[in-house]
Amino acid sequence: MEKNEKELAQLIQEISGLNPKKCMKCGKCSGACPAFHEMEYHPHQFVDMVDRGDVNRLLESKSIWMCLTCFACVERCPRDVKPANFIEAARLALIRQQGCNHLKDEAVPPLLDEEMPQQAIVSAYRKFKK
Amino acid sequence: MQEAMIKRAKELLAEGTVNRVMGWQAGEFAYDITPTVFSSADELDKAFVYNDFCSANVSKYMIKESRKEGKILCFLKPCDSYSFNQLLAEHRIWRDNVYIIGIPSYGKVDVNKVRAKGVTGITGIHTDGPNVVVETIYGSETMVKMDVMEDRCLCCKSKKHMVYDELLGEEGEVLQSNRFEQVEALENMTPEERYEFWRSELSKCIRCNACRNVCPACTCENCVFDNPASGVANKAPSSDFEENMFHIIRAFHVAGRCTDCGECSRVCPQNIPLHLLNRKFIKDINELYGTYQAGEDKDARGPLTNFTVDDCEPSIVHHRRG
Amino acid sequence: MQVEETKEFKPTIVAFCCNWCSYAGADLSGTNRLNYPANVKIIRVPCSCRVNPMFILRAFQRGADGVILCGCHPGDCHYTTGNYYARRRMTLLFSMLDFLGIEKERTRVEWVSAAEGAKFAATMNDFVATITKLGENRRLEDIRCKKQ
Amino acid sequence: MQRIGVFVCWCGSNIAATVDVQQVADELAKEPGVVYSTNYQYMCSQSGQQMIQEAIKEHHLTGIVICSCSPRMHEATFRKTAAAAGLNSYMVEIANIREQCSWIHKNKEEATEKAIILGRAAIAKVHLNAPLTAGESPVVKRALVIGGGIAGIQTALDIADAGFEVDIVEKKPTIGGKMAQIDKTFPTLDCAACILTPKMVDVAQNEKIHIYSYSEVESVKGFVGNFTATIKKKARYVKEDVCTGCGLCTEKCPMKKVPNEFNQMLDNRTAIYIPFAQAVPKVATIDPNACMMLKNGKCGVCSKVCTAGAIDYTQKDEYIEQQYGAIVVATGFNTIKLDNFDEFAYSQSPDVVTSLEFERLMNAAGPTGGTLLRPSDHTHPHTLVFVQCVGSRDISGCGKPYCSKICCMYTAKHAMLCREKYPDTEVYVFYIDVRTPGKNFDEFYRRAVEEYGVHYIKGMVGKVAPKDGKLMVQASDLLANDQLLIEADMVVLATAIEPDESARSIATMLTASMDTNDFFTEAHPKLRPVESPTAGIFLSGVCQGPKDIPETVSQASAAAAKVIGLLVKDKLTCNPCVAESNELMCNGCSACEKVCPYGAITYSDKEFRTPYRTTIMRRVASVNPAVCQGCGACTVACPSGAMDLKGFSTRQIMAEVDAICK
Amino acid sequence: MLKVSVDKINDLFRAIAATQKLYLPVDTNAGAQYREWSEGVTMSQALNTNRSAKDFFFPQTENLAEFKMEGKKIEVKPQVNEYEDYVVFGVRACDAASFAILDRVFLSEPVDTFYAHRREHGTIITLACNRPAETCFCTTFGVDPAVPGGDVSAWQKGEELYLEAQTEKGEKLLQAVAGALSQAESEDIEPVKAAIRVMMEKLPLAKLSLKGIEDQKMLDLFYSDKWNALSESCLGCGTCTFVCPTCQCYDVRDFDTGNGIQRFRCWDSCMYSDFTKMAHGNIRNSQMERFRQRFMHKLVYFPENNEGIYSCVGCGRCLAKCPIHMNIVKVIKTMGGTENE
Secondary structure, three states, X not given: OOOOXXXXXXXXXXXXXXXXXXXXXXXXXXXXXOOHHHOOOOHHHHHHHHHHOOOHHHHHOOHHHHOOOOOHHHHHOXXXXXXXXXXXXXXXXXXXXXXXXXXXXXXXXXXXXXXXXXXXXXXXXXXXXX | OHHHHHHHHXXXXXXXXXXXXXXXXXXXXOOOOEEEEEOOHHHHHHXXXXXXXXXXXXXXXXXXXXXXXXXXXXXXXXXXXXXXXXXXXXXXXXXXXXXXXXXXXXXXXXXXXXHHOOOOOEEEEEEEOOEEEEEEOOEEEEEEHHHHEOHHHHOOOEOOXXXXXXXXXXXXXXXXXXXXXXXXXXXXXXXXXXXXXHHHHHOOOOOOOHHHHHOOOOOOOOOOOOOHHHOOXXXXXXXHHHHHHHHHHHHHHHOOOOOOOOHHHHHOOOOOOOHHHHHHHHHHHHHHHOOOOOOOOOXXXXXXXXXXXXOOOOOHHHHOOO | OHHHHHHOOOOOEEEEEEOOOHHHHHHHHHHOOOOOOOOEEEEEEOOHHHOOHHHHHHHHHOXXXXXXXXEOOOOOOOOOOHHHHHHHHHHHHHHHHHHOOOOHHHEEEXXXXXXXXXXXXXHHHHXXXXXXXXXXXXXXXXXXXXXX | OOOEEEEEEOOOOOOOOOOOHHHHXXXXXXXXXXXXXXXXXXXXXXXXXXXXXXXXXXXXXXXXXXXXXXXXXHHHHHHHHHHHOOOOHHHXXXXXXXXXXXXXXXXXXXXXXXXXHHHHHHHHHHHOOOOOOOOEEEOOOXXXXXXXXHHHHHHHHHHHHOOOEEEEEOOOOOOOHHHHHOOEEOOOOEEHHHHHHHHHHHHHHOOOEEEEOOEEEEEEEEEOOXXXXXXXXXXXXXXXXXXXXXXXXXXXXXXXXXXXXXXXXXXXXXXXXXXXXXXXXXOOXXXXXXXXXXXXXXXXXXXXXXXXXXXXXXXXXXXXXXXXOXXXXXXXXXXXXXXXXXXXXXXXXXOEEEHHHHHHHHOOXXXXXXXXXXXXXXXXXXXXXXEEEEOOOOOOOOOOOOOOOXXXXXHHHHHXXXXXXXXXXXXXXXXXXXXXXOOOHHHHHHHHHHOOOOEEEEOOEEEXXXXXXXXXXXXXXXXXXXXXXXXXXXXXXXXXXXXXXXXXXHHHHHOOOEOOOOOEOOOEXXXXXXXXXXXXXXXXXXXXXXXXXXXXXXXXXXXXXXHHHHHOOOEEEOOOOOEEEOXXXXXXXXXXHHHOOOOOEEEEEEEEEEOOOEEEEEEEEEEOOOOOOOOOHHHHHOOOOOEEEOOOOHHHHHHHHHHHHO | OEEEEHHHHHHHHHHHHHHOEEEEEEEEEOEEEEEEOOOOOOOOOXXXXXXXXXXXXXXXXXXEEEEEEEOOEEEEEEOOOOOOOEEEXXXXXXXXXXXXXXXXXXXXXXXXXXXXXXXXXXXXXXXXXXXXXXXXXXXXXXXXXXXXXXXXXXXXXXXXXXXXXXXXXXXXXXXXXXXXOEEOOHHHHHHHHHHXXXXXXXXXXXXXXXXXXXXXXXXXXXXXXXXXXXXXXXXXXXXXXXHOOOOOOEEEEEEEOOOEEEEEEEEOOOOOOOOOOEOOEOOOOOHHHHHHHHHHHHHHHHHHHOOOOOOOOOOOHHHHHOOOOOOHHHHHHHOOOEEOO
């Protein structure tokens, strides 16, 4: 069921319902992005990567989780491309790849804080596993 | 309602606002109502009626009447008001000469449906709550009004008046109607079935022109079918083609202007569901060019005298449905 | 050989072409010697918006098996807006014919520019093939006009 | 019954090789009404034409059918031939048996059969042809130019040069338009005023040109060659012919705090004002919204100081009716409002300016006398950021979907001028694409980069935030894949341009079509770029689409050439194949009027006789044959068949259909 | 007098249909219409058909001649029809009475051969009206629905159908199908007749009389100002004329088939604006005149020329079908027709 890269890019487009081809590569999204420096790939690159079908790198990158979803890029984009929607779509696509789980089971333990209450861990599992 | 209408009409006559009243006149058997122009209080008292059989759309008469001397009072049911408004849009009525009173309509009764229940020798009919009581020489019968209501009233599109100077009774709302159901049913048939359906319907046509002459959108000085120079003139359905042609062109000429008042089907002596052709155009227009109700806004541009750059291509017909 | 050919169904096709684009396109396909069947006969009209639904019905009445309307591409109309109106009229007319159960393949609209001689020929070839497959027009014929 | 002659052309072997021309001629001879039928090698040749003419005379032909090449080739030829023989040119029909028959079919039998059918169709049509005479309409030898910017000025000068009267209607108190506000022009960097003002003077001094300044076109009626325009001359409360333009009143006026629109509101003017020193006409105008005297009758200073006695507080709007043969639209443009672009802090900081404001700030006649100073504190800016494509190429709905075309070049100009005048400034230009197609344009841009050291950064500004008197500009640098934060003193926005707000109502007045962006549509995008589809309406300058000055001037001259071409004619010959309304059948529904692209159809109430000596008033359509172009849209819109098209009448087309389907 | 049981009526139909075509009223979605009988077709119980029975002799359109054209040659080909015998079953008294009126027009010199042939080949079986409707007023014109006329008259009494030949043609038909019938007595149907007459008395229009019109001068009627109000809302459609059993006006038209001219005739209506339009124009320009023409013709001109016979049989179709419910009864009453006491 694993999708290849092209299909993934397609999926992201479908989820977002947007057309990355409309982008005229002005960079205003990245110019407006408050989380720019936290990201490995920047909003304009998201769009471009989805367009080119080069999404594996993107999905593996932490960048997509760095987006604050402040929608500055959506607001500013003159071409109605809405980069943030692609980012959200990329997140969803990734989650779908993981059986609709936000995290893989094995990825959880290293994230745990020793002092984290038991209840939080359980509710986290509830939250992140479907 | 009838009393209120007569009262108001008399007032307007008395104060000189109008000198005539367009209304409905009682006939021989309760259901045979004739649209009539009344010019005195006496006449109104004698014969003015407003009941479940006053189904004739009187808006078309205003073309002629509004050009006469003095102002005429015209009672319009909600669906008539759409036709009236459309005629205004087409500059056919001189608005200044008409005083309009909007009146409610609670659905008209189709005497043919009453007869279809095997009732004959009708001497009187009156509404009794949800029922209709029919007096005949063979006795009296009670039937549910909904069962004998005109088809067009069963899928009424609006109870709201589009144009009026004053209203009697309560104003209604534009309704969510299921009036396209029959069109849809036909669309879902195979072309062969549709062809058979229309052939059997249209072959009944006797070209009496009642549909055309009653239609408030058909107001041409000289109809193309009466004009030998038009190349399509004919008097009789002398071949299958002529039957099709008459009804296609009739519907096409009113496309975008037809308010769906349903008079064409009401008057057809051969019970051909002619309104379905008009409704098909309305449905297509709504689906392809955005919802448009003729007669709703007299300043709106009709769908066939308008376009957008991104209109669908005619080939859409080839792709839609089978 | 000859006998066989006469038996074969040869549809009558009427093509309404606007003077400025499609008629010129048809001329161009002639200039470029691009073949299409001889059953296609062209009627020149100033603009696709001159074509009245009555003309199309008339053609069927008189024995046409297919009617095609060609005009300038939307946006290129010599009269700026004519083909937009034609587009709406024809869409509604074709839909109505379909509603009456008349084969929708018998009517078509194509936009052919003055430069598209090849498209004109290809369109006509395709249309003739479609109509030939469909057979004679029976549902919108007038028996009085049939050749006896 | 017509007497029809049929002439079948061989076109050498072009037709004759695949079509049996003899058979075609023989078969067509049998058609009802055909009294003469022949074939010949080259019908279009001198001898072929002679043959036709002789046949017309000898056989008293009332109509002829030529079976030959496409009517697009020789229809005109054969029409002339017929006319020379005394037959009406419109009694000629062509059966296209070359392009649409012999050239596409290989089988001779098939091709011959088709040629015969095409011939029959032409015969059927010619049976119903009626002699048509091309109508004539006189041409008023005067042109109206709406708009007095450089486009209008150039058009007016060129038309006047050819000896025709021209009226310019300008809504502002002076002509000159946007160009008068500009400092320098690209790519030569010569001063706009230096090249514009002499032209303005030319206009003022040209006897053939009349300027209606501070005026608007109120209504336009009529059609090509014969328009009647009503011009509203707004009251300026100063007698134009008396005012000497000395300017004393403007010095004395106590109402000094009126924002100065000529300087883009960057400074103030008085209530009575002359927009700028070289204004034409150089006449003062009282702003009725600011003048104390006009508002509450207290003041009257200007009247007291005016030695010429030009002030007239009682002046009223004046309406002038004038006839024109042609109208040129030169309504120009404005920069868009920046309300939708909060991110650039335009409304928050006075140091964020549009490029047109920047022009004024750099202009020696501007509010700062040509010294570049920040509007906020009048200090010299050291870091300037230019943002391109502000509101252009925007499909999000905030701006305009098109490219405004001029911004790349003027931004390069601004950047270059800054660096030239103030070498101590750092200049950044954020661009998406730099578009410089034009003579010496790219060289100009490269000079800005290479010689003047302007920092061109591919990327867009995402946010401008005023902070401590500075402007924090956050932008992307796409090539470095970085986000920059620049501390700027000034930000200049290359604001998109849009058609002047008056354009829409003028288009409606003229029944000229517009696109969705309110630019006027040209009759043909390539081949008739300076004409509107509406006959007699011409387009000059940005009203048709974004343009720079050189392009505007060339278009202005082109429009003038077209106008001159029209005005030199004494009469216009109209295409006789126009629509015609049968009043007896018309029911006045307006369907035809709505689909007419030329506004050729008008309605009037007419009295008609009805039986028994009665009459009835009916609204009926009539077609102006001078305006109608003969598309036929109205004929189908008309449900009653009252509207028909001459030369392509319903009956003619149906006869062709019949003949073909037979 | 013969009879057949109603449940065996198909035997009778079968016997008739064996030798000639049989038409009878059949229920359709357009009311009862005459259709050819075949196995499985059942007769309508409706009082009357939507369209009148005149269609059998005077169809709505009928080809008269053809002009063949080839090039410049024209050949005239008269219409040749082959006529077959046929039977119409279930015609009501009113329609049967209308045939006599049509005959006066079409069979008087010069005889309309198309009509004459159809009339000759048709045998009419009438049916008495057991349940008359409110729109019926045939008695006003002397029609007795209890004695329906035709070539054969039929009465239904309970589960039996009684038949009696009225003409030679009828006699012949009944003889031919004698196998399907059994003998009966004439007195058997007297109660049916009586019952019908009782019902007729009860009808709302039973007392309608033309006495008041007969007494008036033709020109007084013609110039009466009542016509204006009566015709005011007339739509000018042809419904009344086309459903009328006695309207017999037609137009002769040419149709260009592309290969020649088809000359045909088709029903016309005096209500149409182009009715009797001539080169000079129209003789009746307003709808009032057209409206007046129709009723003056039926009630005054026709009787004037035909020994007092009205050109209306009181079938009531126009009462039921007029889109605006203006009809001959309202006209008669307004113009001075009285209630017969």
